[in-house]
Amino acid sequence: MAELRTFFLILFLLSGAWQLSAQEDTLKLKAVDVVETRARDFAVGSELITLDSSSLKSRKGQNLTEVLNAEGLLFIKNYSPGNLATTSFRGANAQQTVVTWNGFNINSPLHGQFDLSLFPVQALDQVQLQPGASSALWGSGAVGGSIHLGHTPDFTPHWELYLAGQAGSFDNFSQNIGMTYGSANYSGHLNLLNQNAENNFPFTNPYTGETQTQENNHLSNQVLTSANHFRLSSKDLLNLHLWFQQTDRDIPPSLFEISRSNQRDDVMRISSEWLHSFQKTDLKVRAAYFNEDQVFNAITADSSYHNASQSFIGEVEWSYQAFTRHRFDLGFNQSVFLADVDSYNSEGNIQQNRQAIFAGYCWDISSTLSFSNMLRQEIIDGRATPFTFTTGLAWQALPQLQLKGQFSKVYRAPTLNDLYWVPGGQRDLQSEYGYAQELSATWKYSLKKWRYQIGLTAYNRNITNWVVWLPQRGIWSPQNLLEVHSRGLGSRSQLQWKKKNWNILLNLNTNYTLSTNQKAVRANDASVGKQLIYTPIYSGAAALSTSYKSYTLRYQHQYTGYTYTTSDHSEFLEPYHIGSLYLAYEPGWKKLDGHFFARIDNIWNHQYQVVRNRPMPGVQYSIGLQLNFKLKQFR
Amino acid sequence: MKKYLFGGAWLLLTLSSCEKDEPNTPDPVDPGVQNVLISNEGNFQAGNASLGVYNLETETYAAKVFEARNGRPLGDVLQSINKINNRLYLVVNNSGKIEVLNPEDYSSTATISGLSSPRFILGVGNSLAYVSDLYSDSLAVVDLSTNTIDHYINISTNSERMLKVGNKVYVGHGYKTVSGVSVIDITTETVSKVIPTADYPLAMEQDKDGNVWVLCGGDAFNGTPGALEVIDPATDSNIKQLDLNGSSYINQMVFNEDRDSLYVLTDAVYKMSVSATGVPSTPLIKDENRSFNGMGFFSDRQELWLGDDKAFSQEGEVLIYSRSGKVKSSFGTGVGPNGFYFD
Numbered sequence: 001m002a003e004l005r006t007f008f009l010i011l012f013l014l015s016g017a018w019q020l021s022a023q024e025d026t027l028k029l030k031a032v033d034v035v036e037t038r039a040r041d042f043a044v045g046s047e048l049i050t051l052d053s054s055s056l057k058s059r060k061g062q063n064l065t066e067v068l069n070a071e072g073l074l075f076i077k078n079y080s081p082g083n084l085a086t087t088s089f090r091g092a093n094a095q096q097t098v099v100t101w102n103g104f105n106i107n108s109p110l111h112g113q114f115d116l117s118l119f120p121v122q123a124l125d126q127v128q129l130q131p132g133a134s135s136a137l138w139g140s141g142a143v144g145g146s147i148h149l150g151h152t153p154d155f156t157p158h159w160e161l162y163l164a165g166q167a168g169s170f171d172n173f174s175q176n177i178g179m180t181y182g183s184a185n186y187s188g189h190l191n192l193l194n195q196n197a198e199n200n201f202p203f204t205n206p207y208t209g210e211t212q213t214q215e216n217n218h219l220s221n222q223v224l225t226s227a228n229h230f231r232l233s234s235k236d237l238l239n240l241h242l243w244f245q246q247t248d249r250d251i252p253p254s255l256f257e258i259s260r261s262n263q264r265d266d267v268m269r270i271s272s273e274w275l276h277s278f279q280k281t282d283l284k285v286r287a288a289y290f291n292e293d294q295v296f297n298a299i300t301a302d303s304s305y306h307n308a309s310q311s312f313i314g315e316v317e318w319s320y321q322a323f324t325r326h327r328f329d330l331g332f333n334q335s336v337f338l339a340d341v342d343s344y345n346s347e348g349n350i351q352q353n354r355q356a357i358f359a360g361y362c363w364d365i366s367s368t369l370s371f372s373n374m375l376r377q378e379i380i381d382g383r384a385t386p387f388t389f390t391t392g393l394a395w396q397a398l399p400q401l402q403l404k405g406q407f408s409k410v411y412r413a414p415t416l417n418d419l420y421w422v423p424g425g426q427r428d429l430q431s432e433y434g435y436a437q438e439l440s441a442t443w444k445y446s447l448k449k450w451r452y453q454i455g456l457t458a459y460n461r462n463i464t465n466w467v468v469w470l471p472q473r474g475i476w477s478p479q480n481l482l483e484v485h486s487r488g489l490g491s492r493s494q495l496q497w498k499k500k501n502w503n504i505l506l507n508l509n510t511n512y513t514l515s516t517n518q519k520a521v522r523a524n525d526a527s528v529g530k531q532l533i534y535t536p537i538y539s540g541a542a543a544l545s546t547s548y549k550s551y552t553l554r555y556q557h558q559y560t561g562y563t564y565t566t567s568d569h570s571e572f573l574e575p576y577h578i579g580s581l582y583l584a585y586e587p588g589w590k591k592l593d594g595h596f597f598a599r600i601d602n603i604w605n606h607q608y609q610v611v612r613n614r615p616m617p618g619v620q621y622s623i624g625l626q627l628n629f630k631l632k633q634f635r
Numbered sequence: 636m637k638k639y640l641f642g643g644a645w646l647l648l649t650l651s652s653c654e655k656d657e658p659n660t661p662d663p664v665d666p667g668v669q670n671v672l673i674s675n676e677g678n679f680q681a682g683n684a685s686l687g688v689y690n691l692e693t694e695t696y697a698a699k700v701f702e703a704r705n706g707r708p709l710g711d712v713l714q715s716i717n718k719i720n721n722r723l724y725l726v727v728n729n730s731g732k733i734e735v736l737n738p739e740d741y742s743s744t745a746t747i748s749g750l751s752s753p754r755f756i757l758g759v760g761n762s763l764a765y766v767s768d769l770y771s772d773s774l775a776v777v778d779l780s781t782n783t784i785d786h787y788i789n790i791s792t793n794s795e796r797m798l799k800v801g802n803k804v805y806v807g808h809g810y811k812t813v814s815g816v817s818v819i820d821i822t823t824e825t826v827s828k829v830i831p832t833a834d835y836p837l838a839m840e841q842d843k844d845g846n847v848w849v850l851c852g853g854d855a856f857n858g859t860p861g862a863l864e865v866i867d868p869a870t871d872s873n874i875k876q877l878d879l880n881g882s883s884y885i886n887q888m889v890f891n892e893d894r895d896s897l898y899v900l901t902d903a904v905y906k907m908s909v910s911a912t913g914v915p916s917t918p919l920i921k922d923e924n925r926s927f928n929g930m931g932f933f934s935d936r937q938e939l940w941l942g943d944d945k946a947f948s949q950e951g952e953v954l955i956y957s958r959s960g961k962v963k964s965s966f967g968t969g970v971g972p973n974g975f976y977f978d
Contacts (some may be wrong), residue, residue, distance in 0.1 A: 207707050256682035256711040258731035259752075300751065301770050345856060423855035423882075470946045471926045473902040474884025475855050522945045523924040524952060524965075533948070566970065568949035571683060613682040 034103030034273070034286070035148040037319070038137050039130055041327055042360035044372040045392020045406030046134060047440065047455075048148075049073070049492075051127040054545075057595065058554060058582045060624050061166035061174050061195075064119035064127070064147075066601075070556045070580070072509040072541020073129055073490075074145065076116065077534050078610045080252050081199050081617055082219040085116040089131060090459060091486035091515025091535050092144025096412055096432075099147045100138060102241050102271045104288040106149075107141055109309050109337040109352065112415035118247060118265060122164065122176045122193045123223045125151040131490070133408040133436035133461065136374040136390040139333070139356055140413040140431070143463065144486075151241065153187035153229035154180065159632040164595075168622030171198035185231035195221040201617035204607045205255065214615060216260050217252040221245070235277045243269035255613035259300035266293040280321045288313040308340040309416075329360035329374075337416065345422035352416060355379045368396040378413070386411040386433040402442045409435055410463075414478065418467060424477035432480070434463035451496040460487040468521065479521075484532065486515040503547040510540035517567070526568035534611075536561045538575075552584040565612040576608035593628040663688035663697035663704075664740050671933070671940070672976040674713045674725070675969030678947040684713035684727060685969035686741065689953075696966050701725070701734065704741045709734065716976045719758035719779065723976075726753050726766070733766065735782055738978065745782035750775055757797040757804065759821050765804060767794035774806065776824070788824050790817050798839040798847060800868045803827070805847055807836035816849055818871050828871050833862035837886040842909045843894040846874065850899060853882030861886070861901065863914065877914050885928060891958065892934035900930045904941070906960070919960040931975030938963065942972030 039048040051071065059067045065085040069076050077094070078085040086094035095112035098105055107114050128148040135142045159181050166174045178191035199217035204210070226242040245267040253259060273286035290311040297304045317331035333356040338349045358376040365371055372392050378385045392406040411433040418429050438459035445452045466482035488511065495506040515532045531537060538561035545554040556579065563573045584597040598621075605618040663670070669691045677684035686701040686709060701709040710730035717724045722744065723736040733747040733756060752769035756777070759765055763785070766775040773787040774794060794817075795809025804819045816836055818828045833851035840848050846865050853861035861879035866872065883901035890897045899905045903918035904927070920927075920941070928951075929942030939956040951972040954965045 254680045254682055254711065256684075256708065256727075256730045257680060259729060471885075471928075471944070472922070473881075474852075474886075474926075474928070521924070522926075522949075523943070525945070526949050565681065566678075566683075566949050570950045570970075571681075613680070 033150065033152075034284070034317075035100065035128060035150060038103075038329075038360070038374075039128075039134075039148075041362045042329060042372050042374040043130075043134060043137055043390050043392055043406070044362065044370045044394040045390075045404045045438070046130055046132045047404070047457075049129045049131075051129070053126075054552070056121055056124060056127065058552075058584065058597070058599070059121045060164070060597070060626075061168055061172060061622050062121050064116040064121070064124065067121060067124075067127065068116065068129075068147075069558060069578075070541060070543070071129075072511070072539060072558055073131065073492075074511075075513075075534070075536055075539060075560070076610070078117070078616075079614045080214070080217060081201075082117055082197055082217070083249060083251060086113050087116065087144075087147070088535055089144030090461070090488060090490075091484075091513045091532065092461075092463075093532075095415065096141060096143035097145055097147065098134075098138045098140075098142040099149065101149045101243070101269060102151070102239075102273070102288075103148075103286070104271055104290075104313055105138060105141070106269065106290065108292065109311060109416055110307055110339055110341060111417050112141060112412070118245070118267070119149070120174070120193055120195055120221060120223060122174065122195075123191060123225050123243075123245075124149060125189065125227065131457070132406065132438050132459065133410040134390060135388040135410040135412075136358065136376040136408065139376065139378055140385065140411060143410045143412055143432070143434075143436075143461070151189060151227035151229075153227075153239070154182045155184060155187050155229075155231065156182050157184065158182045158630070160628050160630055162626055162628045164624065164626035166622060166624035168197075168599075169620040170201050170617070171196070172620075172622065173197070187227075187229040189225075189227040191223075191225045193221070193223040193225075195219065195223075199252075199617070201620070203615035203618065205615075206607065206609075207255075212615075214252055214617070216250040218248075218250045220248045222247075237273075237275040239271075239273050241269070241271045243267065252614075255615065259298065261299055262297040264295045264297075267291070282319045284315075284317040284319075286315045286317075305342050306340070307342070310338040312336040312338075325364045327360075327362040329358075329362075331358045332356070333358070339416050339420070341416070341420070343422060344416075344420040344425075346420065350416060350420050353381055370394045380413055385413055385431050388433075400443055400445050402444075404438075404440045404442075406438050407435070408437075409433065410461075412467075414467060418478045423475045424469070426478050429467065429478055430465050430480045432463055432465045432467055434461060436461040449497050449499050451494075451498070453492075453494045455492040457490045457492075458488075459490075461485070470521065481519065481521045483518040484515060485518050486513070488513040488515075501549045503545075505543075505545040505547075507543040507545075508540070509542075511538070513537055513539075530567065530569055531564055533564050533567055536563045536575075538562075550586045550588070552582070552586070554582040556580045556582070560610075563610075571612065573609055573612060576606055577604065578606060578608070579603045591630050593630070595626040595628075596624075598623045660698045660703065661690070661693070661695045663690075663700045665690055665693070668692045669935075670978050671931075672716055672723070672978060673942070673953065673968055673972050674716045674929070674974045674976070675951065676713050676928070676944070676947075676971035676973040677709075677711065678970055679712060679729065681970070682708060682711045683970050684709045684711060686713070686716075686725060687968050687972070688741070689966065694964075694966070696968065698969055700741050701736070701743070705743045713973075714753070715755045715974060717756050717758075718976065718978070719756070719764060720762070722779070724756045724764070726756055728752055728754060728769070733777075747777055747782050747784070749784055754795055754809070755797055757799060759799060759804060765797055765806075765819075767797055767806065767809070769793055769795075769809065772812075774819075788819065788826075790819070790826055792817070795837050796839045798841065800841065800845070800847065803868070805839055805849075805866070805868075807832075807839055807849060809837060810835055814851070816847075816866065830866055830871055830873065832864045832873075833876070834859045834882075835861070835886070836864070838888040840888050840890050840897070841894070842890060842897070844909070846909075848888060848897065848909075850886045850888040851879075852884060852886040852901070853879065855882040855884060858882070863899070877911070879914055880916075885926075887930040889930055889932040889939075891932060892937065898930065898932065898939060900927055900941070903927075904930070904939070904960070906958075920956060925954075928971065929973040929975065931977065933975075933977050935977075940975050942968065942974070944971040944973065947971045 075088040131145040174195040176193040181188040230238040251261040268291040271288035335354040337352040356378040360374040362372040390408040414429040440457040442455040465480035497504040541558040601620040671689040673687035688697040710727035712728040714728040725734040735745040773789040778785040792812040834854040835852040838850035849864040863877040865875035887900040904920040906919040925943040928944040931940040
């Protein structure tokens with residue numbers, strides 16, 4: 001890929017050039033993170049969970065799929081390792097989760113989903129989760145929750161080069177090389193990743209008991225990411241992010257299928273943001289361009305389908321701090337989507353224009369009580385979508401106890417596929433919308449070497465106009481039919497014991513999710529009142545991590561309860577327990593830092609399926625190393 | 636500290652869930668009783684195709700008969716069932732195979748494999764059968780004595796329904812490529828003529844006069860409407876064309892016992908005489924919140940059987956109507972009932 005090489009060169013030169021002009025600038029500038037600002041300031045009733053950097057590190061060679069699975073905060077519908085993986089947050093569906101990259105929505109405008117498996121761990125820097133309804137913050141689709149991918153700048157002076165390699169079962173190999181650079185006015189991170197896997201794992205056919213080998217599961221993936229933060233002056237910050245990726249995947253057949261297919265994805269993402277600080281005001285101007293090009297080859301049918309989309313996003317946001325206790329936020333977003341999809345049968349590109357205006361207000365009523373409100377109105381192709389809001393309260397009731405509450409209106413607009421697919425697309429399809437409430441309590445307690453934290457959340461959500469594709473004269477067509485009631489309880493607990501060289505950490509996350517269809521959409525419909533398909537009622541994960549000096553040993557365990565695969569519950573998948581063990585040694589020397597690890601996934605060799613008749617691998621082994629060369633250190 | 640730990644333990648306990656039971660199903664083998672076989676297509680890629688057996692005397696439905704008898708699931712997408720020389724042939728489309736069953740007890744006697752995307756099987760005599768295919772541009776000729784593919788007949792198009800008339804086989808081209816019906820001479824195994832039709836010729840039946848009726852669904856992607864075409868087998872040319880309103884991917888056609896009137900299922904069920912000059916504008920049976928996918932006419936009782944696939948997301952239902960369109964009874968089936976074989 002010639003363009004990858006060119007970019008690498010340009011960025012290398014750019015980084016080097018910047019180093020020469022590096023200046024010592026001690027002026028501090030406040031954080032520019034869109035996600036942080038919006039989620040923490042204007043949705044005080046919700047929680048923003050930043051994943052521990054070591055939990056990313058321990059999943060090298062894998063994808064965002066495995067990282068989030070191990071956390072146990074949401075359900076992931078994964079077809080096969082390295083293949084399509086979509087999320088279900090709090091009983092919502094895959095289109096009802098928003099994923100942002102540097103604050104920009106990266107869900108596909110074509111189908112409204114995103115594929116976690118297209119995000120290799122080594123290309124990720126920071127992952128944050130925001131469970132709960134947040135359409136007022138992130139727009140259409142933020143119904144069940146949102147996932148935020150970002151980069152944290154590091155302005156401490158340093159220059160490091162790193163090399164990493166990883167090898168695992170079933171010919172799983174990945175290599176990456178990268179560089180991080182920091183000075184007072186520039187922070188840069190450049191990363192190149194190459195990943196190849198056969199994933200031809202053995203599995204036991206659950207019907208015949210025979211051992212079979214997974215076929216047609218090859219994966220090849222190359223990613224270049226570059227994160228650049230420039231401190232132009234004491235009042236100006238500029239960032240530029242690049243993400244280039246090409247992925248070639250074979251799609252394995254389901255158990256009884258003979259057909260073969262292959263999918264190729266080429267992705268380019270660019271985003272930039274400029275922040276200017278006035279005395280009490282911040283002005284942020286940001287823009288992004290995404291280009292996704294997918295070719296799906298149905299090999300057996302000897303046909304291929306081309307699905308391409310481009311997104312142009314521009315946003316202006318103005319925040320104002322008044323009387324120390326009041327913060328205001330006002331923004332405008334303009335997005336244009338272009339789609340070139342074989343199945344739209346259109347003469348050219350389909351274009352969709354979206355405008356959004358949003359306003360936030362946060363009031364620190366007292367040192368223990370905060371109130372926030374955010375409003376958002378979007379207009380899609382000249383049609384107003386449901387007006388959304390998020391109102392929240394956070395109260396530090398006791399030094400150890402924090403209570404939060406949130407009330408939101410949410411919505412999800414139809415996707416371009418919903419509108420334009422031929423045959424069946426419905427141009428007059430309405431947005432899904434509804435209301436969500438949640439209450440949470442977090443108890444934190446410390447005693448000598450012990451630290452304990454337990455968080456409980458109860459939520460409720462009612463969505464109407466839920467889109468469902470139904471056949472009519474054999475032609476599938478989307479309709480605003482379902483009414484879905486989701487409610488549940490979640491817990492997040494942590495127990496830590498720390499002493500000199502020792503650090504022992506126990507995590508437990510549990511979910512109880514009821515998400516039921518309330519409305520009959522077919523004659524004699526047996527799905528009414530029943531749990532939605534691929535939405536386990538019970539799930540959870542636990543992790544025990546022990547660190548001693550440079551050594552870490554971690555055991556993670558994940559449980560998923562019964563999952564229904566037909567809406568009348570006539571078919572279901574058995575519950576499964578998955579354990580994984582990770583051992584790492586991370587020495588630090590004067591000129592070199594290292595990370596050596598060994599990992600065993602599915603250590604109990606459990607045979608299971610997440611999607612009906614799509615077998616998952618049993619025990620898998622992997623090892624890896626990373627060397628960070630400290631090329632230059634500043635005092 | 637202890638009580639918080641107990642709190643965590645309690646949360647873990649709530650993770651345990653109830654056991655699931657499989658429902659009981661009656662024995663499909665009831666000697667001397669007439670049965671109706673129901674092909675449950677199953678949801679594409681879910682591997683939940685199944686064979687159902689409805690006992691007309693006890694009015695009970697035996698589910699997943701193939702799996703119960705043979706200890707393995709049937710496969711992915713059961714497209715059609717046919718009976719040739721006292722053997723049942725279950726064409727399992729997305730598994731690329733045909734299961735051969737003993738009709739007495741539904742035990743599997745052989746599996747015909749190596750097919751690409753088989754749709755229908757038709758016996759042509761001399762222990763041979765033709766298999767149509769959604770993706771292949773030839774018909775597979777199966778030797779029924781060895782249950783293997785003997786050779787292929789290249790027809791330069793994909794194929795759907797087949798109909799044997801004398802020494803000829805009419806092959807509907809089905810989806811895509813060139814719209815029409817190929818006429819194959821069984822003796823020479825060559826295409827003697829291609830009769831052009833409206834797009835997507837998907838169902839074929841013979842009326843009382845021997846004329847071949849072809850139901851074309853029309854192409855919904857390109858927006859061409861469907862039609863009924865009537866072919867005179869003496870000349871192999873079209874003698875009548877009746878236009879349908881819009882296009883449909885569901886296309887089933889059955890004749891009554893005297894073969895002088897027919898039922899057409901597209902968006903609803905329409906009943907008409909073979910002498911009709913147009914398709915009636917009002918349907919006999921409306922598709923009210925149902926998705927009818929399979930249709931059969933049970934001559935012995937003059938009943939119309941319809942399968943509701945309920946969008947393949949749950950188990951389907953069969954509704955039995957009188958020939959005037961009144962519901963007589965119904966029963967639940969497997970996922971996606973798409974056809975009947977009145978044994």
